Structure formats: C-alpha cells, structure tokens
Amino acid sequence: MTQISYQMNEFQSSMQSIEQKFDLIHRTVKETLSDLNLGFEYLKQSMVNNKEETPDEIGDFKQKIIEEVLKECETMNRTLKDLVEITNNCKDFQEKEISIRRKLTDDPENFDEKNLKELIQAKATQRNIDDPRYLEIVELLENAKNGDFSSGDDIVMDAPTTQIVKCPITGKAIENGVKNTLCDHMYEKSAILHYIKTVKHKRCPYAGCTQKVAL
Known part of the structure; x- marks a missing residue:
C-alpha cells in the first residue's frame, strides 16, 4: 500500500508541473503577441518620423516580421494541442486516482496491484477542449494570422x-x-x-x- 500511495503522490506532483508549464506557455504567447503589437506601433511612428523610408520599404519589413511570427504561431499551436491532450489525459487519471483512493479507503484488504492496473489501463474518456486558457490562445493565434497581433488585455x-x-x-x-x-x-x-x-x-x-x- 505504501508503494501505491507513493506512486499516486508522484502523479499529483506531475499534474502540478504540467499545470505550471501550461500557465507559462499561456503567459508567454500573450506577452509575445503584445510585444509584436507594440512593435508595430513603433513601426507606424517610424513611417511618420523617417522621411527617407518609403511606405513600401516599411511595408516589406512588416511583412517579413509577420511571416516569421506566423511560423512561430504554428509551432506554438501544435505544442499547445499536444499539451491539451496531455492535460486531458491527466484529468482522466485524476478521476481514476480518486476512484483508487476510495477503494483503498473502503476495502483496503481486497485491493491489490491487479485493481490498480485495471484502473490505470482503462480507456481514457474523450474530452472536449474547453480549457479557457487554451481557447484564448487559439483565438489570439487565429487573430494573428489575420494580421491582428493585439492581446486585447491592457x-x-x-x-x-x-x-x-x-x-x-x-x-x-x-x-x-x-x-x-x-x-x-x-x-x-x-x-x-x-x-x-x-x-x-x-x-x-x-x-x-x-x-x-x-x-
């Protein structure tokens, strides 16, 4: 029983680590898009202040920035999808953990390693992607693809x-x-x-x- 409890505690620690990584990516994406929006504001000022640069030159420079950003957006989007799948699997295992702890409490004498394996190996439940952090980032990245890099927050x-x-x-x-x-x-x-x-x-x-x- 001690080994089972240890493994479940390790699982809880892993869940917390994944949540921290999710929050970090969420914050990083928003900060990146906000910085890009600010950069474009400076670019607009440059068009007004620098008489030597033509609008076409500024436009070409902005287009290059957008192309690079969209590449990064696609990479971040794939990473986020993978992370969401991991998070959903963790939610499923979290429910299993509750069931395991309940069985351990209610009938500890009849609980063995076989029960633990059956619970862990049970097919994961299909879940909709409903995490508000993920949905917000997807919306921000979609807006970025359409040329709007504003985070809309501040x-x-x-x-x-x-x-x-x-x-x-x-x-x-x-x-x-x-x-x-x-x-x-x-x-x-x-x-x-x-x-x-x-x-x-x-x-x-x-x-x-x-x-x-x-x-």
Missing part, C-alpha cells in the same frame, strides 16, 4: 477624447489617448509607449494605482 487605442484629461507622464492635456482597460486610466499614446519600453515594472503611472499597463 491597452486599447481610443478615438481622441473631447474631455481635457492630463497625461500622468507628460503632465499635458491628452491629444492622442490610449486607455488601460484594467483601470480605465488614460495616457498620451507616445508617452505610454515610451514608458512601456523603458520602465521595468510596468505599473500604471497614476499615483496610487497598482494595475499593470502592459502584459
């Missing part, structure tokens, strides 16, 4: 506001505003983009606000 470009709102970074009235959807604070677009690029801990620059500005 910064949303808004139309210029008619209210007089001062940017916490520049101290001046906002002319081309962006909104943080976590706290609804507004910033001057160029100022917050520079802030995100240069500041390590990307907290909202409004005094007293603890929300993040970027992923």
